[in-house]
Amino acid sequence: MIPAAPSVSLTRSEFAAVRAYVQGMPAAMVVPRYLSDDTDDDDAGAESALRILLALRDRMVQLAHLHGRADLAELLLAGPGRSNRGMDRRVDALGELERLGTAAPQPQHSVELWFAPALARRLRDANIVTLKALLDLANRRGTAWWRAVPRIGALAGTAVNRWLGEHRTVFKGADGAPLLHAHVGNRAPLQPASLSPALRQPLPLELINDAPAGDGHTARTDACPYSHGVAVVKAWLRAATGGHGSTFAAYRKEAERLLLWAALERSKGLSQLDLDDRQAYLGFLASPEPASRWCGPRAPRHLAGWRPLTGALSPPSQRHSLRVLAALFRWMHDNGYPCAARWPAQTDADMSAAPAAKAAAPPARAALPDDSIAAFLSWLASQAEASDGQRYRAAHAAILLLREQELSLDQLSSATLRSLSLAGPADGMVVESAPLGNPVDAPAAASGLAPATRMALARHWLDRNLQWGGPCMEDACLIGPATAPPTGRARRKRAAQPLGGYSVRGLHAVLAATLARYRERCDPAFAARSPRDLLA
Template identity: 35%
Template sequence: MANRPQQLTLPPPRSYTRTDFTALRAFVQRVPLPTIARLYFDPDTAPHAAGADALERYLRTMRDDLVQLALLHGSSVLADHLKASIRNHGSAKLTAVTLRMVEQASRLAAATPVAAHPVGLWFRPLVARRLVEEGIPTLGALVDFCNRRGGSWWRAVPRIGVLRAQVLVAWLRRHAGTLGVTVTDDVGLADPLEAPAARVALLPAGADRASELAPLERVALPHALSGGEGPQGNGTRGINRAPGLCYLQAQHDLDAVRAWLHRYRDRPQALRAYTREVERLLLWAVTVRGTALSSLTVDDCEAYKDFLAVPSAAFTGPRTRRDSPRWRPFTPDGLSPDSQRYAVRALRAAFDWLVDVHYLAGNPWQAVSDPVTVTRAHAMRIERALPLDLWARMRRFAEDCGASSGPTGPRWRAARAALLLMGDSGLRNTEAALARREQLRYVPPDSEVPPSWELEVVGKGRKQRIVPVSGACLEALSAHWRDRGLDLAAPPPSAPLVAPLVIPATVAAQRRHAYARDGQEQKVGVGYSGNGFRELVNWAVRQIRTQMDLTEDERRRLASTTPHAFRHTFGTQAAVDVPLDVVQQVLGHASLQTTTIYVQAERKRVRRELAGYYQRMTGADASRSE
């Protein structure tokens, strides 16, 4: 059998991927089959690599396919060499050199990537697994993800890194012809946060100016639209500039706007919100209206109020980083009526302040009414709170995943701590992201009150409150801290409760996550940003939705679940057994009326109980009538 000549006429060969070729080279160089399977194949997407025997058969078949193509299309010298090897050994014995010659002569066997191919078909299992865990199962989904995220797309995929990301992007561009989609130019940026931010000059209204839109920190206005004095005092002052002494040292509108925003430097959430509103107005005034901010009239303000309802296409784009050239002031979904009302009120307050400091003579927004909104019966979307049974099963699932020693175990332990901070303590997303170890303290037992742990947080309106921390949450935090090489019981002077386990090796990331040395190097610095914390929770919800045994109704519910839903879950479940004033204090509600909404969330249970009661009464009435 071993010396039986190999058939030289084979059926049409299959197509092989880059991973297959790499595995065959390793096979020719006598790398052990288990090592080849571990390095190059994912059992979920490559069943032929499930066992050593199956993998050997697959690689031998591939070798024979390539040899057949080389006999048909290769040089006569290579063909004579292969035929002699087949006659002598029963099959072609290849070396690294002859395999390379065979590959060159058998290019017909190389598969072409298409958008629908799974990423595991083309990338190594470790990379493919990390992409799939972020909801990127195919090559087309990867291109969409890169284009949506921009130059820093790789930051959202743990342990990909900038260098590997560049390799992936280059490969996607090289195969754009067969994929049918391509990666946009700005995705090729190595790390846009480390590049100096270019200042973008906005020009007067006219042709398409969408490419000139830029965030407030990167805007430079021409003199004619700055609202200040031009060179040699050429009279380009805004028509609404106040005469006489101004209390600000502001030479133009940008200086005045930045002075107003500076008042909120110690309130990051308010600062982000107000920056968003004022930069939108500034960009619209300059590019659409062709006027300076300090020259806006009531008619201009009314026109902007209408613009808020339907932003133009040039001002909308997918959510991306502020340093991306594809950044736009509005998302494609536009603004809800409540958001439009908030924008008008924020701008009215900003102009009021500019009048108070004598930068503006008057406030045109005072003559503009707020957008009409509908007063909702329930201001909070508490219907997104999770049912008790589903929440309990999710907790157990997260705990089981966190107990794993696999590569996703540490991330699950961080995600479990994040989920329990919101679901057991009622924290908002940003409150949980900013929570620090020095704010967590042990409370000894007092009479009939058992010992407990409490966390001090600063919520909306800079209001401080104390929230309880459950035993399950404390255990999850301890496990997460062990992954970070820290001890929750013997912490450093300052450290975030939940922090990224992998920090990109970039200047910006290393600067953000400061190091502290106390005998050994420890990553303590800052924790997750609000967006990063949200991404961690959303990742966990996606994994639960795809891996846990759920009903179709539960899957649909989790598809729309946001991190804030876990705070609502706490409020809804706690309101059943805990006095409302206690729930109000934990959640940080200014009014008890707000907290009572969670009681109404149990109306489904009330209807169910009453329906049973009415049914029993109907049966009793029927029995009496008989």
Template identity: 30%
Template sequence: MAERRTPSGKTTASGQASTGVADVAFPRGFTTKDFTALRAYVQRIPPAIIARTYYDPDEDPHAATPSAMERYLNAMLDTLVQLALAHGSTALAEHLRASIKQHGQPKLTAVTFRMVTEAAQLAAAAPHPDHAIGAWLRPRIARRLKGEGIATLGELVAFCNRRGPSWWRSIPRIGRGRARAIVSWLRKQQAALQLTVDIDVDSAEHDGVPLVADERVEVVPDFASEQGQGRQRSRLTLAPLERLAVPHALSGAKGENRSTAFCYIQANHDLDAVCAYLNRFRDQPKTLRAYTKELERFLLWAVVLRGKALSDLRVDDCEAYKDFLKNPDPRFVGERFARHSPRWRPFAAGADGSASLSADSQRYAVRALRAAFTWWVDVRYLAGNPWKAVNDPVVVKRENVMKIERALPAALWRKLRDELDARSAEEGATQWRAVRAAILLMGDSGLRREEAAIARRENLRPSFYGTLDRPVWELTIVGKRQQERTVPVSLATLDALRAHWADRRKAFDANEAAGTPQGPLVAPVIIPWTDASRRRHREGASNEMARLNEAGYTADGLNRLIGRMLTELVETADAFDLDDRMRLGHANAHAFRHTFGTCSVADEVPVDVVQKVLGHASLQTTTIYVQAEKQRVLEEVASYYARRVGEAN
């Protein structure tokens, strides 16, 4: 039997020219990864490098050795060329035959390779939701996705849709660029996968705000719920306050409770009135955020589930909303998403998937709404306040409203400081030095995380009451309730701040020429290259005024940094026993403020002094830290029980 060469130079046991698909001896079903690898092979990339770059030897046996990789690529090239000869254009077929006749195998350029792959689409496998991600994505990316529990293409689409535009942030070394490439490929394969990637995933942005957020969303009443049907089946259209649009009939423009007297605010409808009320708290971001949440929940409930405008509500409606807070409609509940996401929901789901609010949260919501309605009556937008006739939800008055059990014992606090000192002494440990400065600032001065984030160098100075032998420094900050207070700063904290400022290449100590240094006491040394970070830290960085107004950590950013570094300590430090690791594993940034309270009281610092440092409005709040008194009460009662048992015997 005569032998002949195939297009790649191989011999087959046939004497006839092979121009059709029937003579292809290799199975079809090549993936995007295979086409990319073959393109590299055509460009003369060595098979060993191709195997390492595009394949995982554990999952792809043909990538186990360079020779096996080369055989696989040659086989694939044979298949594609024969398909191109059968299904490609006449010009392409003549070019391939001429190349085979001259060289014994086709010599492909980048252009002819693209033409071959386009003509040989019959050899391409269609992706399926059950396909492993390793069959379609590069090994390094596949391994990182598997680390998040994503094994198949279907699970990847579900993960993206569940997490929204920032789905990639929790996956190590998957940045915005790689994420966009993955999502772009998933969108192209939607027909084959029969799965849809949600519109806000990888949405285009303008000044950091996704374009999907530019559109207002009109919410309408859910009449199926009023008829007792479709409570679980129909999906509600909901949107946060800044994107909310309401039908005119439910806008409150002609609400029954609208005041007929001259109105002190320019409000044509309920949304205008809500925005006017919230504008009062524009300089109090935490209060603004909390009140916005309560008002938009109530407004959405009134329009969507009650079918009424805000200015049409009566006492029975308010009572119904109070009951609603005990068990919110499941369609109002979801995972936490950005406010511009279509999957945003007014209530965040708990660990069990429900959003049952505590009695304290229910009472807070009722009081916040009553206060808003009182203001609308005062400015003559509404004629009356129906919430005045509604009682607050009953709550249990708790003995201890603060969770101080996370405070570190004195011995563990010393161990942690020693470990932070050791880590900070290592070369290149800039993150550890930043964390040490932040933790000591909270643990030695009793600052809240928000206060540590806004603390500035120009407000830190030597105290008039210090001496050369015993210097004392003090820091002035504006804390809770916009109350200014001055707290002492330890020498250990000062040393930590000096090391942190040296990492930032800034002078910490004042000099006659430059005066007192300015800037946040704690600020990022390594700034992530994200849109948000670039807007916060890098814009105008060359400007002198921008340098003086250097941005520090946000309170949440500082909390995340401390949590991440504490986790590393729990996993790697040898100085801690099992009990220490358990305590550190449950600690957060606020735990160090509690640590100052418990340790200072245990060292017999007067309670009124601790109160001033912590900034408590009431001395009663500070006495919670007096654990000795609570322990004594429990011990006395235990002795009483023991005596009663003895008398009975």
């Protein structure tokens, strides 16, 4: 299905045909005279001719709505004129429409005017009533906006994205600024560049050129402060995280934001930032401006659509950012790198606000009642019996393993039979990796699990086409998707890690959706609102 409706452009012959029809000429005479060609069937009946004319009339009604002329649309919908005055009014309406010509899409247009009925209905069901609402959604979520709209897939989403891109210059606000942000759909690759106040747009850390920073004690003081700061950050990331993993990604995100903000907004290098800059940076995280430069939906880091932020950070996220940056400045000081001031994780101003924040903080999670969690697990087990219950089976196995082994979501996403066999007791378990060369007896590794957990894992592995307890399965992630999503990134990940599991975010989404369905269908008062509540 082509989601976009055909272009509403009409020829002079088509206007002439409808003009003759509204003046009372029979449809069987209008079509052969104005619309026939050598390939038409001369024996076409009156019913077929009327259907052709009514389809043309409907396109003209749509054109009138696109121009904001509901009065012309009502006249055409009323049918042929019953008097000379009625005929004249319809003929004048058609002449006005012909002068207006092909309409351009406008933000206030309803989605029905530009998209096929099925697509427009699904957009409206998601409260996307106008093109402006669609543009706002695309600005927030990028070209993957369609994932937030039920029953719209990648094919329709791609076609709509292409249509939005073709009309990018048409959609403008009252001030003349484009309504579709420049980074949305921008698939151009980013080019490496040096960090400076003249940088045209923020770049990921790996695309920022750096100069050698020395060992800290022998670093040249006349070196470029921007490039020197990039080199220092890369050295800190290697020392603190080993240059890979989720901790590396989290630290890199905070450090590159600071480097970019210091250069583009303060015209300073990392070593030149003082405590006044710290306070200004905290305000920037709470309200990143200009938003067109700093904020945007998630995008691959190598494409021009990438931005350092998706929006303003919440107070907890701001505090986390400052803790990470305090560790960076402490490392710089300890290793002899120059810095104007050591940024603390918390200042006196932060401390004065702490009691109020503490009072407003939600109470600690209480343990779920045994009968409540038993009812939830019973419902989950019954849902897992269905032939299409792969996600329920994954959630059932994950929750049993979480509660039995007292794992975090991060630990569970990478847990394998090998890590279970090397971990300590359940009350202090830490999932750790083992050398791949050491064989592990899979049945022995799983023998410490409860029978219900083993059964749930075996059924989940069957969905993944894996043999529970089979040979060479000790390094397979215990919980993983049964099928890869139909995206290039998912296919590449599956090809690189055929035995890999869910990401932390993906696992959280599966469990959160399961909890939401249980509260909706069975127990709205169920205390677990988040997967982490199941650990209490």
